[in-house]
Amino acid sequence: MEIKFDLTDKINKDYIIELINKNDVFYLAHISYKIKKEFANSFHTCSISNSKSGVCDQNCSYCAQSSFHKTDIKTYNLLPKEEIYKEAEKAYLNDVRHFGIVTSGYGYPKPNKEFEKILETIRYIKERLNDLEVCCSLGVLSEETASMLVETGIVEYNHNLQVNPPKYKELIATTHSVEERINTIKILRKYPIRICSGAIIGLGETMEDRINLAFLLKDLNVDIVPINVLIPIKGTRLENQKPITAVDVIKTFCAYRIILKDKVIKFAAGRETIMKDFQGLILACAANGMLTGGYLTTRGRSVEEDKELIEQIFKF
Numbered sequence: 177m178e179i180k181f182d183l184t185d186k187i188n189k190d191y192i193i194e195l196i197n198k199n200d201v202f203y204l205a206h207i208s209y210k211i212k213k214e215f216a217n218s219f220h221t222c223s224i225s226n227s228k229s230g231v232c233d234q235n236c237s238y239c240a241q242s243s244f245h246k247t248d249i250k251t252y253n254l255l256p257k258e259e260i261y262k263e264a265e266k267a268y269l270n271d272v273r274h275f276g277i278v279t280s281g282y283g284y285p286k287p288n289k290e291f292e293k294i295l296e297t298i299r300y301i302k303e304r305l306n307d308l309e310v311c312c313s314l315g316v317l318s319e320e321t322a323s324m325l326v327e328t329g330i331v332e333y334n335h336n337l338q339v340n341p342p343k344y345k346e347l348i349a350t351t352h353s354v355e356e357r358i359n360t361i362k363i364l365r366k367y368p369i370r371i372c373s374g375a376i377i378g379l380g381e382t383m384e385d386r387i388n389l390a391f392l393l394k395d396l397n398v399d400i401v402p403i404n405v406l407i408p409i410k411g412t413r414l415e416n417q418k419p420i421t422a423v424d425v426i427k428t429f430c431a432y433r434i435i436l437k438d439k440v441i442k443f444a445a446g447r448e449t450i451m452k453d454f455q456g457l458i459l460a461c462a463a464n465g466m467l468t469g470g471y472l473t474t475r476g477r478s479v480e481e482d483k484e485l486i487e488q489i490f491k492f
Contacts, residue, residue, distance in 0.1 A: 192387050192431050201423055201430075208430035209461040215438040220400065220465035222274035222311065222442075223267035227297075228254045228290075232280040234351045237413040238376060238406055241280045247411035254279065254290055257297040264301045268308050272468065275301070276311040276334060282352060283315025283360070287324060298328045311372070316352070317360050326367045333364050334372040336402065340385035341392065347379045361396055370399040374442070377428055378406035378420040378450075386428050390435040400465065401439055403429060405446025422454045429462035440465045 195204055230241045230251030240247040264275045277294060284291045291314075298310050312325060313334035325333070337357055339347050344354035364371055373396070375389055393401055405425055408417045425446075432441050442465035447455045459466070 187435055187437075189387060189391060192435060193384070195434070196383060196427055196431060201426055204427060204430045205457070205461040208433040211433055211437055212462060212464060216433070216440070216464045218464060220274065220440045220442060221272050221468050222276060222465075223263075223270075223272045223468055224276040224278050224313070225255070225260050225263040227260050227277045227294075228252070228279035228281070230280055232282075234282055234349055236349045237347060238379065238409070240409045240412060242412070245412045247409060254293055257293070257300045260297050261301050261304065264305060264308060264310070268305050273307070274309045274311055274332065276313055276332075278313040278334075279315070281315055283317060284321045285316055285318045287321055291321060291324075295324060295328045298325075298330060302329050313372075315360075316356050317363060319363055322360070322363045322367070326364075326369055330369060332370040332372055332400065334400075334402070335360050335364075336374050336376070336404075337361075337389060337392070338374075338376045339379055339381050340388045343381055343385055347381060358396070361398065365397065371396070372400035372402060372442075373398045374400075374402035374404070374444070376404045376406055376445075377425065378417065378446075379414065380417065383424070383427070383431075387431060387435070390432050394436055399439060400442055401432060401436055402442040402444040402465075402467065403432065403463075404444045405450045407446055407449055419450060422451060425451060426454065426458060426462075429458045433462040442466060 195207070198204070230249055231243055232239070232241045233243055235244040236242055239245070240249045241251075260277060267275050277297065279294070294312070294314065298312075301308065301310055309331045310329065311332035311334065312330050315335070317325070335357055337354060338344070341354045341358070348354075361371055361373055373393060375386065377386060405420070406414065406417060408415050408419070429441065429443070441463045443455065443458060443463040444467040447466065451458065
């Protein structure tokens with residue numbers, strides 16, 4: 177039976193499941209494309225700084241920076257503000273206007289010397305690049321540390337939920353709870369900043385798990401939804417995880433566009449390494465954002481290559 181589609185229809189889980197079960201990826205992409213063109217026809221690019229790397233006491237299954245894993249990544253404490261500024265300036269000169277400071281670790285439930293240095297770094301960057309939008313991904317926050325960050329002038333905070341909450345303990349971590357992450361989002365939602373929160377796919381979750389997470393992110397009213405495709409890293413718990421198919425990734429992105437309609441859906445890790453030639457299709461029909469210039473512990477494409485790709489996408 178043909179599924180009728182109307183942009184004004186109320187989207188629910190049964191409808192999405194029915195679309196996916198048709199096993200017609202191009203029909204799904206067509207619907208996603210119509211929604212993207214009408215409600216999300218702009219493009220968001222950002223770059224990040226791995227400002228503090230490794231020696232993390234959390235046991236996230238996928239992460240090369242966890243002290244529970246044996247990987248060959250570089251580890252270092254919080255970079256000096258001048259060094260982080262150089263990375264911000266490089267992004268700015270490449271026409272990227274969103275720059276994220278990312279640190280390893282549980283987070284900052286209370287302000288400490290390191291947190292104060294991060295605030296100082298934000299002020300340092302903003303004084304020199306006043307139209308660069310500075311963002312952060314620092315883990316779990318409290319009411320106190322969240323308000324201090326907002327007062328310093330961040331415009332966006334990233335805190336990924338990664339997977340459907342009932343699967344968090346099984347697939348992600350046991351050293352902290354997903355409720356702590358959700359609570360951080362709810363605290364930040366009180367402030368006039370953008371909330372960035374999304375998923376990693378390919379951890380061993382089901383398509384239904386991904387859809388449930390999308391509806392939760394909709395309920396939390398997040399603004400930007402990054403989707404990462406797992407890159408199994410040697411030495412982590414998921415080093416032998418079998419990659420998901422390109423079709424599965426396309427279906428996931430299209431489902432998220434249909435559910436989240438006017439939100440920024442950002443293609444992050446796995447875009448070049450896992451999806452390769454298929455990334456253009458996802459950017460054309462579903463995603464309207466990308467992380468460019470590399471990730472935390474894996475390399476990405478150059479900003480110049482991505483700028484050319486974006487220009488080609490907008491010719492559609």
